[in-house]
Amino acid sequence: MSDYIVEMKHITKRFPGIVANDDVSIGIKKGEIFALLGENGAGKSTLMSILSGMYEPDEGEVYIRGEKVQISSPNHAAKLNIGMVHQHFKLVPDYTITENIILGIEPMKRFAGIFPYVDIQSANRKIEELSKSFGLEVDPKKRITDLTVSMQQRVEILKVLYREAEILIFDEPTAVLTPQEIEFLLDIIEGLRQGGKTIILITHKLDEIKKVADRCAVLNKGKLIDVLDVKETSTNYMAQLMVGREVSFESAKTPAQMKDEVLKVENLTVKNEDGFEVVKDVSFSIRGGEIFAIAGVADNGQVEIADAIAGLTKVSSGKILLNEQDITDERIRKRTEAGISYIPEDRQSVGLILDFDVATNLALKQYYKEPFSRNGILNKEEFDQFGNRLIEKYDIRSGQGIQTQVRSMSGGNQQKAIIAREIELQSPLMIFVQPTRGVDIGAIENIHKMMIQERDKGKAILLVSLELDEIMDVADTIGVIYNGRLQKVASSESLTKNEVGEYMMGAKHG
Amino acid sequence: SNDSGNDNGANTDSETEKDGLKIVIISSPSGVDDRSFNQNNYEGILSFIEEHPNATVKDIKEPTGDPAAGVQAVADVVADYDVIVTPGFQFAGISQLAVENPDKQFILIDSHPAEVDGQTEFENVYAMTFAEEESGFLVGMAAALETKTNKVAVVNGIAYPSNVNYQFGFESGVNYVNKVYGKNVEIVELAGYAGTDVTGADVGGNYAGDFADEPTGKVIGNALIEQGVDTIFIAAGGTGNGVITAVKESDKDVKIIGGDVDQWEDGVNGSENVILTSALKVMDLNVERSLNAIVDGTFEGANVLLKADTDSTGYVKEEGRHQLSEDTISKIDEAYDLMQSGEVEPASNFNGHTPESFPGL
């Protein structure tokens, strides 16, 4: 028994309208990498939040190193050497890396022997050392707002390491990373384990589990299905267990039937708030029935291209034509009506109004049109019917149907709601930015299917993704971006994954 | 301090004796403990009750200071009392209620009742106003006689008639001293604070433009002190407190003359006091008089202007509450007699005289 460093027994946790964890028991051995697998909303994050002191379970017991504990706060968890790297980073945007890391355990010094002050200098030094020793180089004096997502994640990891955690929980750490970064992170995790740490890894990606994990627990709708030995299990079986049915990994993609040009981007240049050119002289076009994917390492301007097309960012020069109509300076609403659907990267703060219910969110792009409203008066029945239809059609799971506050839905289901809404617009051009980020494989499969379906209906699709596999799977044409410039545009058959990777790193020019 | 006397709630003792008057005083937002105008009236009632222990008084504060709200407050409670005392111009509109409630008696202080259907006097309203210019005159003399720098000033709120009366009276008093006793006292007026009276005429003086703006009062006070003024008469309501503060903070020897009521307490400054004397409107006495008239059955509605002849105007010369010299007091009292007899008639806003030329100068 005592070879378990963490034991959770009969854990039950309820939220209004839902049992997030239902009598879950798991044990984790010291020094292993233990994976948690499950669909969106299966209860993975909740279970780990209990372990890290964010929530208290309604029922059940937790044992750490054989001792029964009631982890009442993250602080308490930290004392038990448990640290969690949250998927949604808990960072103070305006603070430097150092300030974020030392928050709560600030090293002090005295000024003139009287006034204690936070000793940033020595903390900076210590963090620089720490980051080097784990291969996580960062510049401690940089502000979080200036960091890429993967850098922010490093900060989260450093935070945990700085607190000398022995048990590290990673909640979907790879969802936001590029393939290279993922490789790198997995190496780090492996390294941590070799350094004697115990790792719990939540992820939707089976190959990652296969690659690093020793054992894997599968959750479904709050219940523990099984704990598997990863070495002896096929990814197919894991996926089946998790989704409860067979999952096909091959996208059933037929060759593209390309039609007329829908989108034409000419010499597009975009500046960010600081006046820095983030998109430089980019030109490409997408035809009906084509999936055009922009591949690239995060923050190379791909999101800005998508934003510029959708009207969320101002264009500083260049032209955007939709069905031969110049929309470069149109308002967002005009563009939507001219035929653009957009699934934004930031689903919580851009894609949804979290305090509104599902029905209202699903109508967010159409409320002002018939049949949703007539002469400025809303038709509530239409909202409800539409909402119910979409919930059904796209399998959006929520506690209280169309009346559920979106805030209380799991991230994956929030994403489904956005995709449902945007597909229903029936726009000739659909822009997907990171559509499968943080979504379980069952749902990924669905989203890909839907994208291809839409393509086959003759839609032009622009996909921005950091997942190279995804791009290779679904794209008909790939444009690789590096440093704001399109390095290469070619049909997906003509490129190998490796080549794309090289273009992405700027190592190869087209 | 809501109850006084032996009151247990006005509606409890249904059978009142003949002199067991139920009195209510309804005051403006500053309340009957404002150590000033309202309190003076309230004290009149209290001393009446001392003589007539069966009478009761209730004080009610109208919190907005708006005339319409004041009248509404009176309307809310008029049914429950015999006598309604309302100090202040806000209550001019009670005449309407007086007409509607002929069995109630109203005592209105410092204002005339508003016109109702062409009628301006009411048989159940005793409205008293005071000849502010007389009190102003007396303290103007005091200032002129006591000043060492030969610079004095008056600070007012807004140039409404009552304030202009005080101002003109004060200036008349100074001029009177200059003429009669051969002094050369200057009345200092700050440019930028001249008043415009209700007819639009420029009346000069130092008007803060507000009755409750202590900071501005202080600014004016400081400016006057800087000009060398050593005696300041304040007839400016709450704004006057700012002037007092300026004087107290100053390291110069400056004195204040209070207005409306005896402001001695306000002048305490450590072991000293900055109050020279105060100009009085004798309201307490007159309120008590009218209450007595009600008991005696001699009460009659009227709009009266009370003057020195009824001891209704004056200044503080009570031992220990002023810092005037014997000589000053006797000089003022001489003039007071002349005023009582009508020989001296200081200028007021509308009596046609000016501070530079008035009967008796």
Added chain:
Amino acid sequence: MDKDKRKLNLSKIIFKPIRNEKWQPITIPVVSIVISFIAAAIVILLIGKNPLQAFYNLLQGAGIMPKPAYAGYKSMLTDFLSLLNAMTPLVFASLAVAVALKAGLFNIGVSGQMLVSGFIATIIVGYSGLDAIIAKPLVLVVGFITGGLVGGLVGWLKYRFNINEVVSTIMLNYTAQYIISFFIQMYYIDPLSRQSKYVSEEARLTLVNVEMANLKMDIPLGFILAIVVAILLKFLLDRTVVGYEIKAVGANRKAAKFAGINVGKNMVLAMVISGGLAGLAGVTYYLGYYASIQPKVLSSMGFDSIAVSLLGNIHPIGIIFSSFLVSIIDQGSTYMSSQAGIRQEIASVIIGLILLFSACGAYLKHKASQLKEKNVDRKERRS
């Protein structure tokens, strides 16, 4: 153990009525009000008076309960009408706060907007000598437009220059107060009342001293309008495209922009509506309840309405009820002061307490749901 049980019982009493989520928008304020009256009763007991009598006096003074004696030409009806008269501007003002809040804006300048509209309506219509048929509607129109312009200015400053509306409204409050005071003192002063000259009867939104059945009553014409406007506003917010957009902008500006909603336009629009409603509050206040303007005084209604609006759950119909409650206390307080000998300030303390406890509505809700969960647990364990 015993104490625990008692605690549980007590919380049962408090939380049982508010467990049904559907009714919570109503039950929670009601429970908070009950709690606050209990607290107010304790305060009154502490100063040695009888709280029941005091509350009864409040109701009497407000014309909800009969007084033992009435002055000439007065009755419970006239008292009640004057309650409605006083309540009318408060309803408008609170609606003004609510609309802005829905758009995520905090209109702290309601009293300034009231003052400006009241003043402009006074000098344009109040002194014009127009016939009642024209004057009264014109007052409303002028009031709404003026307030709307001031509100719109605030919205525009926010949108165009990112000037926080709290700051701009505070600044505008002071500016309006001084400038209008200047004009009143210079051109429109009535030396007797020391306020602006009275507006004509024709322009006044309250019919004063209407004689009927030997009573003289003040009939607030604006009251009906206030109720209608509240209902319209409810409709506007819940059932129209404009309302949808305003709420979306209030809930998440970024998402609203993404959805193609013109954020700037809607912020300005919400402030125009809010200011316009404040304008209606202004005219029903300065040309209705009163007939003139006190120079250099901002009505305290601007702040009261914030609290009233939140007490009414930022819901137009809720606001009618919360204004009613607060007006009762306001209006009844003079009579309470007279009858029970409780100082006027205590009425403010009571209002403060009510608002204080209703501010804790979210907590009650939270507690209630916690309790519910526990009950579910217990039941499940039993079965």
Added chain:
Amino acid sequence: MMDTVIIDGLSFALPLFIIAIGGIYSEKSGITNLALEGFQGFGAFVGALSAVLIAHTSGIGVEHLFYVALLFSMIGGMMFSIIHAVLCIKFKADQVISGVVINILALALTTFLTAQINVLVFGQASDRFQLGVSDRFTIEFLANIPVIGAAFTNIYPFEIIIVIIACFAWYLLYKSKFGMRLRAAGENPHSVDAAGVDVSKVRFSAVLISGLLSGLGGMCFAYSISANFSSSIYMGYGFLAIAALIFGNWKILPTLVACLIFGFAKSGGSAIAMVMELPSSFTDLFMTLPYVLTLLLLIFFSKSNRAPRALGEIYDKGKR
């Protein structure tokens, strides 16, 4: 003339500044604070009451109790701010409503208690507590410098105290670990929570500090304006302080600038009125100077203003 503008301007700006710093503390921690007006009034009430009570019982002249009054005003402001803290943090009340209500309560309670205490304790009806005026002093060798010398002329002792406390407040907010946590709590409370720091405690302390500093500011106003406590202390300066801190982008130094602009525009307005020699009715127009000026300045300076990210949000662990 210039001297008066500087002297009066400073004595107005500094109390405003210290109240605004209080506001910064509270709002930086994430708690909206409209209650500053109430805090400063209640603080001044307690300060003045303590001074008159001590004078009454000990026989010490009330004019010698200046520092006692300042001390107690801080305690009083802090005590009163507990209400806001408890409501907003423990009872998860709407912070705006709580602030507004506290202002209503402060005015009602202090007016009521002042009258009641005057009668019951001092046996004399009065609506105010009369204090002695504050000393003023001049730092001779600095006062002789042209123009700026005025800043060292006729200073109230509280101005020095405010400057010292403001420096300390700056240090505490930006250099200490408490300040670091406090600011983080207003930006992203989840980060603070995840770091094992009790968000509620941090915010609670922040609100108490705002009460303490506001109380002090209120007392200074009471001294500089009329040397007594009465309900006229509620002149809206608490709201002005809020405006100043927003103008100052929730940062201490820019807020000082905002307060100085207010102060000098206010005293400058009076000076201009005097120089222009217009009738007193026109003073009203000059009184608008600070407010109009602020609005104009904001047009140029508020582009980059940003409230603390978590300001006004009720912190709930579960919610993100």
